[in-house]
Amino acid sequence: MIPLIYPLTIGAVLFAIGAVGVLVRRNAIVIFMCIELMLNAVNLTLIGISGHLQVVDGPIFVLFIMAVAAAEAAVGLAIIIALFRRKSTVDVTHFNILKG
Amino acid sequence: MLVAKILYGLFALGALIGGINVVAQRNPVNCAISLLFTFMSIAALYILHGSPLLAMIQIIVYAGAILILVVFTIMLLALRDPGQGLQKFWTFPQRVAAMIVGALLAGELIYVAVGAISQAAAPAGADLKTLVDPATLGHALFGKYLLPFEVASVLLLAAIVGAVVLTRRPKGTPAMIDAPHADEAEGGES
Numbered sequence: 001m002i003p004l005i006y007p008l009t010i011g012a013v014l015f016a017i018g019a020v021g022v023l024v025r026r027n028a029i030v031i032f033m034c035i036e037l038m039l040n041a042v043n044l045t046l047i048g049i050s051g052h053l054q055v056v057d058g059p060i061f062v063l064f065i066m067a068v069a070a071a072e073a074a075v076g077l078a079i080i081i082a083l084f085r086r087k088s089t090v091d092v093t094h095f096n097i098l099k100g
Numbered sequence: 101m102l103v104a105k106i107l108y109g110l111f112a113l114g115a116l117i118g119g120i121n122v123v124a125q126r127n128p129v130n131c132a133i134s135l136l137f138t139f140m141s142i143a144a145l146y147i148l149h150g151s152p153l154l155a156m157i158q159i160i161v162y163a164g165a166i167l168i169l170v171v172f173t174i175m176l177l178a179l180r181d182p183g184q185g186l187q188k189f190w191t192f193p194q195r196v197a198a199m200i201v202g203a204l205l206a207g208e209l210i211y212v213a214v215g216a217i218s219q220a221a222a223p224a225g226a227d228l229k230t231l232v233d234p235a236t237l238g239h240a241l242f243g244k245y246l247l248p249f250e251v252a253s254v255l256l257l258a259a260i261v262g263a264v265v266l267t268r269r270p271k272g273t274p275a276m277i278d279a280p281h282a283d284e285a286e287g288g289e290s
Binding site: 008032044063064067080 | 101112120132135157174202217241260262264266
């Protein structure tokens with residue numbers, strides 16, 4: 001049986017990598033991919049914990065997170081396309097249009 | 101069990117390398133391929149955790165649907181310069197600050213995890229193989245979690261409608277603003 005510390009550590013490191021990507025990258029599509037990476041890290045953590053505690057709730061939550069991720073992908077990429085149509089770029093430094 | 105641990109380490113390493121490449125690669129297409137690598141590695145980790153159904157769903161949903169959408173968007177936008185958006189990207193202080201914040205975040209999460217492990221003792225006679233077979237998962241999904249399941253379907257419907265509304269362009273606007281740079285083309289639509 002795989003020790004519980006393995007999935008928790010890998011999930012934490014992957015989540016941190018995704019967070020750094022969101023902080024550092026300027027390309028909106030890459031930021032989106034980093035968000036997916038963070039969601040996957042959380043999924044891995046949930047699977048590891050529920051495997052350890054012998055409950056079925058973790059995989060169920062992973063299923064719901066996947067549904068939410070699919071919805072987020074559709075809407076997020078639509079937003080990116082709408083932004084690109086407006087400014088011809090996906091560089092997020094150009095999108096400070098809400099600044100007063 | 102040693103084989104399982106070695107495989108686990110291998111796929112975990114693959115997931116981490118893919119994740120680092122998603123952040124570090126310059127071309128968005130390379131980022132997408134690295135992300136695919138990470139998704140596949142995590143699917144393998146799911147199998148090693150005894151939930152093959154979720155591994156298959158991971159491949160279908162993430163690698164099959166979401167990543168295809170991302171690659172399709174990259175193709176659709178046809179960014180003229182693959183390195184677009186990277187000129188100001190590697191500003192040094194910001195990179196260092198982000199690395200420090202990321203390291204702190206990872207350390208904090210691992211610290212909390214190690215603290216939690218001591219309290220979460222595994223039940224006796226744990227058998228991983230029987231845990232998340234599709235039948236158990238289906239009974240839980242359509243029994244205890246029926247309401248969230250239905251809400252998720254409504255959420256997906258809302259996402260479909262939202263995507264259509266967001267990408268619909270107003271009447272009379274050109275298909276794509278054809279200026280190489282954004283700021284001159286502004287004001288084209290009301």
